[in-house]
Amino acid sequence: MTQPHAPIPYGEHDFDHEDSNRSGNPHFADVLDVRLKRRRLLQGGIGLAVGLGLLGSAGALAAPGKPAFPGRRSPLGFTAVPVGRGDDIIVPPEYTFSVILPWGEPIAGRYPPYRDGGLNSGAEQEQQVGMHHDGMHFFPLRGDALHRSSAGLLVMNHEYIDALALHPDGPVTRNGIRDADQVRKEIAAHGVSVVELRRRGTEWVTVRGRYNRRVTGATPMTIAGPARGHAKLRTRHSPEGTATRGTLNNCAHGFTPWRTYLTCEENWAGYFVNRGERPREHSRYGVATGSGRYRWETVETRFDATPHGDDPALDFRNEPNHFGWIVEIDPFDAGSIPVKRTALGRFAHEGLVFSQPRPGERLAAYMGDDSQNEYIYKYVSRESYTPGRAPGTLLDDGTLYVARFHDDGHGEWLALDLDDPTFAAAAREAGVAFADQGDVLINTRLAADIAGGTPMDRPEWGAVDPNTGAVYFTLTNNSARSPDRVDEANPRGPNPYGHIIRFDEQAGRSDATAFTWDLFLLSGTAEDSLGPDLQPLDDDNIHASPDGLWFDHNGLLWIQTDMSGSQLGSGPFGNNQMLVANPATGELKRFLVGPNGCEVTGVVSTPDGRTLFVNIQHPGEGGGSGWPGNRLKPRSATVVVTRRDGGIVGT
Numbered sequence: 253m254t255q256p257h258a259p260i261p262y263g264e265h266d267f268d269h270e271d272s273n274r275s276g277n278p279h280f281a282d283v284l285d286v287r288l289k290r291r292r293l294l295q296g297g298i299g300l301a302v303g304l305g306l307l308g309s310a311g312a313l314a315a316p317g318k319p320a321f322p323g324r325r326s327p328l329g330f331t332a333v334p335v336g337r338g339d340d341i342i343v344p345p346e347y348t349f350s351v352i353l354p355w356g357e358p359i360a361g362r363y364p365p366y367r368d369g370g371l372n373s374g375a376e377q378e379q380q381v382g383m384h385h386d387g388m389h390f391f392p393l394r395g396d397a398l399h400r401s402s403a404g405l406l407v408m409n410h411e412y413i414d415a416l417a418l419h420p421d422g423p424v425t426r427n428g429i430r431d432a433d434q435v436r437k438e439i440a441a442h443g444v445s446v447v448e449l450r451r452r453g454t455e456w457v458t459v460r461g462r463y464n465r466r467v468t469g470a471t472p473m474t475i476a477g478p479a480r481g482h483a484k485l486r487t488r489h490s491p492e493g494t495a496t497r498g499t500l501n502n503c504a505h506g507f508t509p510w511r512t513y514l515t516c517e518e519n520w521a522g523y524f525v526n527r528g529e530r531p532r533e534h535s536r537y538g539v540a541t542g543s544g545r546y547r548w549e550t551v552e553t554r555f556d557a558t559p560h561g562d563d564p565a566l567d568f569r570n571e572p573n574h575f576g577w578i579v580e581i582d583p584f585d586a587g588s589i590p591v592k593r594t595a596l597g598r599f600a601h602e603g604l605v606f607s608q609p610r611p612g613e614r615l616a617a618y619m620g621d622d623s624q625n626e627y628i629y630k631y632v633s634r635e636s637y638t639p640g641r642a643p644g645t646l647l648d649d650g651t652l653y654v655a656r657f658h659d660d661g662h663g664e665w666l667a668l669d670l671d672d673p674t675f676a677a678a679a680r681e682a683g684v685a686f687a688d689q690g691d692v693l694i695n696t697r698l699a700a701d702i703a704g705g706t707p708m709d710r711p712e713w714g715a716v717d718p719n720t721g722a723v724y725f726t727l728t729n730n731s732a733r734s735p736d737r738v739d740e741a742n743p744r745g746p747n748p749y750g751h752i753i754r755f756d757e758q759a760g761r762s763d764a765t766a767f768t769w770d771l772f773l774l775s776g777t778a779e780d781s782l783g784p785d786l787q788p789l790d791d792d793n794i795h796a797s798p799d800g801l802w803f804d805h806n807g808l809l810w811i812q813t814d815m816s817g818s819q820l821g822s823g824p825f826g827n828n829q830m831l832v833a834n835p836a837t838g839e840l841k842r843f844l845v846g847p848n849g850c851e852v853t854g855v856v857s858t859p860d861g862r863t864l865f866v867n868i869q870h871p872g873e874g875g876g877s878g879w880p881g882n883r884l885k886p887r888s889a890t891v892v893v894t895r896r897d898g899g900i901v902g903t
């Protein structure tokens with residue numbers, strides 16, 4: 253999401269990705285001898301050169317032992333789009349686009365028509381596309397090769413709401429109580445949409461079929477994995493701590509090799525309030541103390557996590573502990589119950605990307621915790637992956653690790669597991685008691701503090717290079733990193749522009765506990781940036797705050813930006829945008845610019861690579877947009893991009 257956001261009309265928490273990490277973990281600048289760093293700099297080491305403004309030497313971004321940059325250059329096959337500040341989509345001249353699935357389009361139930369001006373009811377919103385589109389995936393419907401790319405399920409997240417656009421005149425509160433139907437509508441505008449699409453010629457149309465579904469902030473769900481049934485998950489709704497309702501603030505996403513969708517709960521903490529003493533499960537995540545973001549607690553008691561009495565099964569003190577998870581949804585069964593997979597940890601989950609699944613190897617999933625100075629994680633399944641076999645415990649039984657990036661270009665994965673002697677000893681030494689592994693997972697951030705993860709500049713999306721297996725992560729920006737807390741992996745303090753880090757697992761193994769890393773890209777102005785080609789960014793690719801990240805089937809890396817209001821308004825970057833990088837050549841070119849006030853987030857193609865779906869989130873944030881179509885209320889929507897000659901997009 254954009255940071256900072258446009259003014260939120262109520263609620264004390266404004267989605268700020270605040271630094272709630274008080275662990276005092278050693279930032280590298282604290283623990284490394286300055287002379288050693290200088291010597292490394294002289295040897296062409298990464299990172300510090302940036303912090304000192306000494307960019308430009310070839311090899312500055314290459315980790316030790318890595319070729320700095322292969323000389324091959326094959327141009328990306330499109331004309332770079334210039335920086336733009338208009339209220340429309342701009343794509344290269346070789347391309348064309350159309351808009352589908354805007355917020356409010358009917359997709360399920362009785363298919364109630366969208367009414368401009370925010371006039372639909374809560375019940376109608378439950379049958380319509382949600383608001384604020386984000387991560388998405390295209391699941392081809394089974395069929396021959398021809399049809400795999402002309403029919404499928406588009407599944408997408410709806411991260412949050414803009415109450416001014418959702419309702420005719422913004423939020424209504426009477427005597428301190430929110431309007432009940434407005435709250436119903438707001439909860440329904442969150443979550444996930446599953447929509448069957450078919451291609452008719454060059455047009456994509458919604459099919460009113462059996463797969464279509466809305467998953468919302470109220471959908472019944474079950475809890476699986478080590479924290480299932482935990483004492484800290486007991487609520488009035490589920491005294492056993494096994495069931496819950498809804499998913500919230502679903503940002504990026506993931507998908508499994510067994511064709512399910514994963515939605516990731518990011519800034520969920522602000523939806524709740526706890527006016528009593530906050531346990532670590534609340535405070536380390538920033539659960540509000542005054543009122544919830546949208547004051548849903550005035551209508552739905554489950555959003556009030558203030559303890560009343562002694563019995564957690566009589567109130568909702570543990571309701572926030574039901575959020576912050578990865579949620580698995582079977583898009584091919586509209587009646588299936590989504591599952592919260594607690595083995596994957598609890599934090600501000602941006603997204604999840606698997607390593608390339610290889611039969612007989614464990615499955616690895618990489619995840620970012622998008623808050624200032626939080627961590628990158630890896631989950632490794634205990635069992636190995638077997639294609640075609642039911643996934644069983646692959647997402648319920650495994651080891652969660654946090655990443656530590658050493659300044660010398662090496663890194664290690666640190667287990668967050670009570671059975672791991674190093675972690676258990678570190679917890680003892682820190683004086684922190686965990687009741688069991690479920691407790692560790694509910695308190696993932698605390699566990700990562702104890703293990704000694706490297707605090708990062710807001711980890712957003714991850715992506716895995718299909719050609720090399722390298723894992724990439726966007727680090728969108730970090731205003732809270734002070735100059736004395738920089739390290740080689742987060743070399744700017746503060747970091748207003750963001751960067752992209754990448755790493756290779758040792759021996760290419762998904763279950764490796766060591767890796768090597770380097771910096772792929774430093775976003776920013778021409779004076780303060782370094783592209784993948786080791787040159788400063790220029791007119792064709794200048795940008796800031798990288799967020800969305802996706803590798804297409806050809807190994808091109810698509811980068812989407814989430815620049816904040818001031819970067820949009822006064823910087824040289826124009827509106828939010830999407831770029832394409834070729835990691836094999838170091839090229840980087842701007843492919844798309846979004847309308848005013850929007851974030852560009854979420855991208856996927858059909859298997860044939862000829863249709864690209866791109867999500868436009870919150871057009872008109874801060875005013876000044878009626879996109880698409882200049883209506884009363886701006887609407888998040890999906891943009892379908894194709895090449896005029898019908899070719900593969902990007903190449």
Ligand code: FEO
Binds near residue numbers: 602622712
């Ligand atoms: Fe919802 Fe981290 O962006």
Ligand code: CA
Binds near residue numbers: 814851869
């Ligand atoms: Ca956003």
Ligand code: CA
Binds near residue numbers: 253255712728799
């Ligand atoms: Ca963001």
Ligand code: CA
Binds near residue numbers: 503713799814
């Ligand atoms: Ca994001």
